[in-house]
Amino acid sequence: MSTVTFKIWRSGEDGKDGKLVEYQTEASEGMVVLDVVHKIQATQANDLACRWNCKAGKCGSCSAEINGKPSLMCMTRLDMIPIDKPVTIEPMRAFPPLRDLVTDVSWNFRVKKKIKQFKPRPPDAPDGTWRMQQEDIDRVQEFRKCIECFLCQDVCHVLRDHNKHDEFIGPRYLVYTAALEMHPLDTEDRIPELKKAQGIGYCNITKCCTTVCPEHITITDNAIIPLKERVVDEFYDPLGWLWKIIRPKG
Amino acid sequence: MAINYETFEYDVLVIGAGGAGLRAAIEASSAGVTVGLVCKSLLGKAHTVMAEGGMAAAMGNVDDRDSWKVHFADTMRGGQYVNNWRMAELHAKEAPARVQELEAWGAVFDRTKEGKISQRNFGGHRYPRLAHVGDRTGLEMIRTLQDHGIHQGITVHMEWTIVRLLKDGNRVVGAFGYDRERGRFKVFKAKAVVIASGGLGRAFKITSNSWEGTGDGHSLAYHAGAELLDMEFVQFHPTGMIWPPSVQGILVTESVRGEGGVLRNKDGKRFMFDDIPDNYKNQTSTDPEEGWRYTQNDKNARRPPELLTRDHVARCINREVKAGRGSPHGGVFLDISWIKEKISNAPEHIKKKLPSMYHQFMQLANLDITKEPMEVGPTTHYAMGGVRVNGETQMSSVPGLFAAGECAAGLHGANRLGGNSLSDLLVFGKRAGEFAAKFAKENPHVQIDEAQVEAAAQEALAPFEHGASTGGSAEGPYQVQHELQNMMQELVGIVRTEGEMKQALERLGTLRDRAAKAAVYGHREYNPGWHTALDLKHLLTISEAIAMSALDRQESRGGHFREDFPDKSAEAAKVNSVVWKAEDGSMKLRREPIPPLPEELKQIIEEMSK
Numbered sequence: 001m002s003t004v005t006f007k008i009w010r011s012g013e014d015g016k017d018g019k020l021v022e023y024q025t026e027a028s029e030g031m032v033v034l035d036v037v038h039k040i041q042a043t044q045a046n047d048l049a050c051r052w053n054c055k056a057g058k059c060g061s062c063s064a065e066i067n068g069k070p071s072l073m074c075m076t077r078l079d080m081i082p083i084d085k086p087v088t089i090e091p092m093r094a095f096p097p098l099r100d101l102v103t104d105v106s107w108n109f110r111v112k113k114k115i116k117q118f119k120p121r122p123p124d125a126p127d128g129t130w131r132m133q134q135e136d137i138d139r140v141q142e143f144r145k146c147i148e149c150f151l152c153q154d155v156c157h158v159l160r161d162h163n164k165h166d167e168f169i170g171p172r173y174l175v176y177t178a179a180l181e182m183h184p185l186d187t188e189d190r191i192p193e194l195k196k197a198q199g200i201g202y203c204n205i206t207k208c209c210t211t212v213c214p215e216h217i218t219i220t221d222n223a224i225i226p227l228k229e230r231v232v233d234e235f236y237d238p239l240g241w242l243w244k245i246i247r248p249k250g
Numbered sequence: 251m252a253i254n255y256e257t258f259e260y261d262v263l264v265i266g267a268g269g270a271g272l273r274a275a276i277e278a279s280s281a282g283v284t285v286g287l288v289c290k291s292l293l294g295k296a297h298t299v300m301a302e303g304g305m306a307a308a309m310g311n312v313d314d315r316d317s318w319k320v321h322f323a324d325t326m327r328g329g330q331y332v333n334n335w336r337m338a339e340l341h342a343k344e345a346p347a348r349v350q351e352l353e354a355w356g357a358v359f360d361r362t363k364e365g366k367i368s369q370r371n372f373g374g375h376r377y378p379r380l381a382h383v384g385d386r387t388g389l390e391m392i393r394t395l396q397d398h399g400i401h402q403g404i405t406v407h408m409e410w411t412i413v414r415l416l417k418d419g420n421r422v423v424g425a426f427g428y429d430r431e432r433g434r435f436k437v438f439k440a441k442a443v444v445i446a447s448g449g450l451g452r453a454f455k456i457t458s459n460s461w462e463g464t465g466d467g468h469s470l471a472y473h474a475g476a477e478l479l480d481m482e483f484v485q486f487h488p489t490g491m492i493w494p495p496s497v498q499g500i501l502v503t504e505s506v507r508g509e510g511g512v513l514r515n516k517d518g519k520r521f522m523f524d525d526i527p528d529n530y531k532n533q534t535s536t537d538p539e540e541g542w543r544y545t546q547n548d549k550n551a552r553r554p555p556e557l558l559t560r561d562h563v564a565r566c567i568n569r570e571v572k573a574g575r576g577s578p579h580g581g582v583f584l585d586i587s588w589i590k591e592k593i594s595n596a597p598e599h600i601k602k603k604l605p606s607m608y609h610q611f612m613q614l615a616n617l618d619i620t621k622e623p624m625e626v627g628p629t630t631h632y633a634m635g636g637v638r639v640n641g642e643t644q645m646s647s648v649p650g651l652f653a654a655g656e657c658a659a660g661l662h663g664a665n666r667l668g669g670n671s672l673s674d675l676l677v678f679g680k681r682a683g684e685f686a687a688k689f690a691k692e693n694p695h696v697q698i699d700e701a702q703v704e705a706a707a708q709e710a711l712a713p714f715e716h717g718a719s720t721g722g723s724a725e726g727p728y729q730v731q732h733e734l735q736n737m738m739q740e741l742v743g744i745v746r747t748e749g750e751m752k753q754a755l756e757r758l759g760t761l762r763d764r765a766a767k768a769a770v771y772g773h774r775e776y777n778p779g780w781h782t783a784l785d786l787k788h789l790l791t792i793s794e795a796i797a798m799s800a801l802d803r804q805e806s807r808g809g810h811f812r813e814d815f816p817d818k819s820a821e822a823a824k825v826n827s828v829v830w831k832a833e834d835g836s837m838k839l840r841r842e843p844i845p846p847l848p849e850e851l852k853q854i855i856e857e858m859s860k
Contacts, residue, residue: 030494030615042728046779047772051292053460056500056610058389059295075613098431099776109293109400109408117401118356129350131365137358141383144358144390145605148294183356 002027004078005086006036008048011099018097020088027078033089034062034073037101049100057214060149064101065090070151070212092154105150111169115177116193120185136184143179143223145215148172152209152219158202168199171209171219178223181230195231200224253707255426255435257698260286260405261690262683263425263440265412265467268296269388269675270655270682271446272395273348277683278444279402283690286438287399288407288427290462294396297448297460298675301388302503302606303372304380305672307345311366313549316377318342322851323858325670327529328374328559329634329663330808330818332480332826335847336641337661341670341677348676349381355398357390359383371508371545373557374667376533376858378547385503385606391672410436412466413784414706415443415474415651416698422474422651423696426706430781433774435707439698441690444644444652444682445471445637446675450484450792452785454630455739458490458501464785465792467657471637472791476646478829479659481792482799483634483809485666486744488563490629493579497614499629502584502607504668506624507556509603510545511586512538513567514623515575521582522555525566529859530558542592561665561808564628568744571627581627587620596620628744632671634662634809635799638828644682650689654682664808713770713783724769727783734761734789742797747813751801758794765790798839799827 004027007020023040034052041048052062055074062073067081067088081087095103124131152171158164169177177190177198194200207220217223233240262278264271267289279285289296308321321342326333353359353367359381360368369378383390400406412427416437425438447467451459472478489502507513515521526534534555535541541554556563567582577583586604590596597620601608604619611617611624637646637653641660644652655675662670716724741754765786770779805819806812825841832838847855 028495031496032614035496041778042732046726046728046770046782047777049776049778053291053295053297053462054300055460056300056497057613058386058606059291059299059460061291061295077614077616102776104431105292106408112397113400117397120354120356123354128354129366130353132358132361133365134361137361140358141360144383144393145386147299147389148393180356183358186356 002083004083006040007086007088008037008040009090009100010048011097022086027083031078032074033066033076033078033087036078037073037089049098049102051102058147060147063092063149063151063154065092065154070154072149072151072214075214092150094154094156094160095150107165108148108150108153108172111173112176115169115173115180116188116190118180118183118186119188121187130185132184139222140179140182142217143175145217146172146175147215149214151212151214155208155212157206157208164199164202168202171203171224173198174200174203174227175217175219175223178227181227191230191234194227195235200228200231203228253435253704255437255703255707257437257439258286259439259695260284261440262286262442262444262686263288263438264444264446265425265470266296266446266448266655267293267406268298268446268448268655269391269395269672270679271296271444272392272399273676273679274444274446274654274683274686275404276395276399276402277680278687279404281684281687283687285404286407286440287404288410288412288438290409290411292408293406294392296392297463298388298392298672300458300460300501301391301672302385302501303505303508304370304382304387304669305345305349305391305676306372306375306379306667306669307349307381307673308342308379309346309349309367309369309381311362312369312547313377316379319854320376320858321345321379323855324375325661325667326663326855327859328665328667330665331663331823332807332844333663334641334660335851337678339851340641341661341674344677345673348673348680352391352394352676355394357394359390370505371547371553371557372668373504373507373563374559375669380669382505385505385604387672407436411781411784412470413710415470416702417474418696418699420475421649421696424698426703428710430776433777433780435710437698437703439695441693441695442650442652442686444654444686445657446653446655446679446682447657449633449656451630453735453738453789453793453796454743455735456490456499457630458487458499459630464788465633466785466788467653468633468636468795469788469791471646471648471651471653472795472829472831474648474651475831476648476651477638478795479635479638480664480799480826481635481795481829482803482827483664484630484796485560485632485634485809486564486628487631488560488567488628489584489626491615491624492581492627493625494615500610500614501629501631502624502626503604504560506584506586506604506607508545509586509600510542510589510592511556511584512554512588513556513563514583514585515570516577517575521570521575522558522563522566526555526558527562534558559665560668561811564744565811567626567628577625579625581625583623584626585623587622632656632666634664634666635659642681643685644678645685645689650693652682652686654678664810710784713768713780716767716769717771720769722771724767725764727765727768727770727779727786730761730765730768730786731782731789734793737761738793738796742793742800745811745813746800748801751797754797755794755801758790758797762790794837795829798837799829802827802839802841
């Protein structure tokens, strides 16, 4: 047991003028940052706001910035971070603050709704079922591990620093689109939107999203780059362009 | 006092956006009625996301001997025959179609070699039956329903909480609640209400449930006049994490055992072989080698005793620990790493089959499950009991009020089989949505009674008044909550006795008084102290229902184990426990005879037990 100091972001009245407030608490073996927040909430600050649900890294609710790094509070053990100096816990900075550690992530839900939904080919068997081989769905299953914690959106400089929320859907929704585009049964085409409304070109593959992903999805290499290639094939490949004129789709 | 609130009007209001709530909302909406969906957390974060193993459906993709009849018989045997047999029948018949529907909506299940949906073994299921995606099936399910649902014209109110149902005479006509963000009051006018609020594990100290599992739906329905059924049956999942302390209770999926994991005590003995119940003897292997073959899909092998039903495995673990044969931190060992004796690439195999377990132990306990055994112990996991519903329509005893999923009772009887929960959500979520929409089409809107709204608002604001009037000296809600959880864990937990439960009922009275005075400070915007204070009413209500029903059932059956009545009783086998709120506000209980099984279902059970 040792006493650890935490500096937790507390918002002022009406959610503005926040500041870091110091709390001290005892740390015990195996404790994670979310335990600390709960302990402080139960004993020192009943109204300290934070989101959480599963406490096992499966729901993606407790996203925050711990010592400046976007992380899940429930999966950050105190013995993984230096606790000999104060540990800072702040809300995700790429989204508007609501209160304390809680931010307004509703933009993400609006973005998802604009992406064309799954549209399967007709069933393969008379009983209405499909056949797919495991090796053909492995890559889609990687993308579908996403727990929508939005840490990738938080760290992405296009959103965080350049505020392109209206022009760029962010890594989460590029992964989502990749999962749909690479789904063996899907028949929809989402490539034109990716280029135009969804701003895939803004991503300059700095891979920060991949670094922070708690599910270890190789966002940039496996999702974004293949989508960029599809955009190139569709819009910038002169031979492909010629082919489309000779043999139009449909 | 004039209450400020915003009013919303829907044909069907769904409370809860886990698997059952989303499925109900999708169904109601496709029936052409307007649907509002209220959830305490963000969309896609509900407890369904935690489900790991899979969803049970007799599709016969891996073993074609499977059929709805076998699934039905397995469910009844697992539930020790106090189930609502009509629900068990419908569930077994309809689950395959519900699972295949998910595929049509974009779910990507693991495949068989023929390219069909793969199915895995699980405790109490005779054949490999669980459609799955590694060990993150719940995530796949909720995401599929969510991503399909957002295009169905459903209005979603995220991070809103319902604190009371509104009535007109006997009928439910709406609900009252608040939004977390601003703490402003909301009134819903609805022709039908579907409760799909999930479980109540937070009434206990050690639980796999998140903060949301406070029995809201059970309690809302109860206070609105609905009956609660079989509340004594609480499932203690045998394998929760126990070390380090901060992760105590977090679930370790049954799939670990389904993939060949074994339970051992501190002497290295596989103690599950010591105690195999009679009704499972002919299906259970006494030979470790045969058990291993079963986990590797050998159709001629019988299941290892680690895959007996959860109630039984949990009690065996409890016994080992009490006898001093437990692991260092008061549990037993669950070992999957041993399969390296059988498989050459065991570490990769384990990571592929149990990715989130590997991840969970690496990250939270600094333990590599491909190399070392895990330490596990029982954790409060699931409520078999809940709102009493009509097996076909899911309507409660209150007209216009429906319930589906964990908060509804009947399907699972005294013990739920792993994998039957996710399929339950789909089958009965759909039915609840369908019949709620039908009810809404047949019944007009009714005016909301202002007096009820005002009373609900005053009750909701009371904790702030206590805070203001006592000037910081009063007790907060967290202390009451912690004490309740400790008390329920100790006195109404996995092993129960009459004396302890009487004591629990007494102490609930004191806790109720303290909860009624609990004080909250600050303002209404995203104030977790306030939310905790409001949840207390639900926790206290369902705790009383559990203790009262458990005290009344003088036998041991499924999730309910009485040290003073360790055997099953033929008398108690014939009844369900029903709890309701009397005119004077007190909780009443009666035993109600279980309707007799129709001949054809009886025959199926007999045939399958050969």
